Amino acid sequence: MKLALITDLHANRDAVEAVMVHSVLQGAQRYAFLGDYVGYGPEPGWVVDFLIEHVRQGAIAVMGNHDSAVVKGPTPTMVPQAREVVEWTRNQLDDHQLTFLAGLPMSVRDEDRLYVHANAFAPDQWAYIVSRMEAIRSLHCTEARFTFCGHVHEPKLFHLTTTGKAGEFKPVPGVAIPLSPQRQWLAIPGSTGQPRDGNPAAAYAMFDTDTHALTFHRVPYDHEAAAAKVRAAGLPERLAERLVDGD
Template sequence: MRWALITDIHANLQAFEAVLADARAQGATRYALLGDFVGYGADPAAVLAQVMALAADGAIAVQGNHDEAVALGSRPGMHPDARAVIDWTRAQLDEDQLRFLARLPLQAHGEPGNCLFVHANAFEPDGWAYVQGRAEAVKSLHASPARIQVCGHMHEPMLFHLSGTGKAGEFRPVAGVPMPLPGHRQWLAIPGSCGQPRDGNPAACYALLDPARSDLDDARISFRRVAYDVEAACAALRASELPPLIADRLARRLTLGE
């Protein structure tokens, strides 16, 4: 059983479809979708249609902060651009899609039961605090007995570990290089953003996880980068009614990796 770990799609249909195609080519049979399906991007309805189809077929899907914001609707006092994005995104979605976003769980356990999937962190899933470094990673690992946690929210790939003696470490993964996850440690993996990577590389991020088949085996993870039609994503942003400042910023980040 091979899991595709996909997060922070942010309504980028071109990136999502490229990642799904790569995951299928790599033999993925299960999917964990870690939230922020909407927000920022030009194709929230099309992305959500695919997310919902995967969930209906058994994929795990959890709620991200952008999903929550769109499900609840904009509020007075929000920054005008943020409010405009939420209002525009809601207008693209039908009632079933809004209901799907509102009912998403904050966290879920995978098969086998030693994996925890959550958007932001395990210590306060609805607080949306970022795992920015080792301190937050250890706090998240202490909050759950799961041997492997997978989080989104941070848009750059990272891998953290915690030993039974409390010694923590971290890796900045190299794309395409499989890494063992020995069972004597806890692990926290951040696949990076599918639709909005922010590490200077515009290629879409995701990861593949092969769970341990027994107590004698190690799980394995491989972080992936997938090239996609960036120009088409930028064109979709320009053609949308999103605030020009946001569309310009997102297009610049996609093309330049800012």
């Protein structure tokens, strides 16, 4: 089964639509959404409705920190821009959409795979996996062979051997990486809706559950048009600039 891994959509309809078209062409048979469907972007209602429909069709979806903030209130550590957009987003969503976000699980375990937004060691504390050290800590907290996370807006791949040796790969878009079932793996597909690695193209990954091959993808889309929507919504200018420069 080809499983599309999509995360950090951030209310960016243009990027989400581009990724969905690409994933269909790549043969996606199921979808796993790894959190942060809202926040930063101008079309939260559309993205939440999109997610509701895909979950109805059997997709996996977990809660992200921006989703949680919209229904529970922002955390003290949220930067001012994020807090501002949380309040704006809440006013864009109806009760049904807010109830759906509130009901999302923090993590989902499915066969040998764990899906979670931030990490496996404290999913509701939203700590980032920015280095091998955090990746190892997360892998030590689950027996799942493959962990798929969001939260970090850059594609990353870590592994842990049975002898405790850890390593990481720098993914190359479009190149399949065979994930040995003799190791534990933690993969971060990168952000669909707000990439931060200097490349504005939307990011996602495809995992073949039969061959255990993981392929990271980048999908160009009209990020200038998406940035214009951010400005038209009256959201902070920096959020529009991030879509243009991918940083």
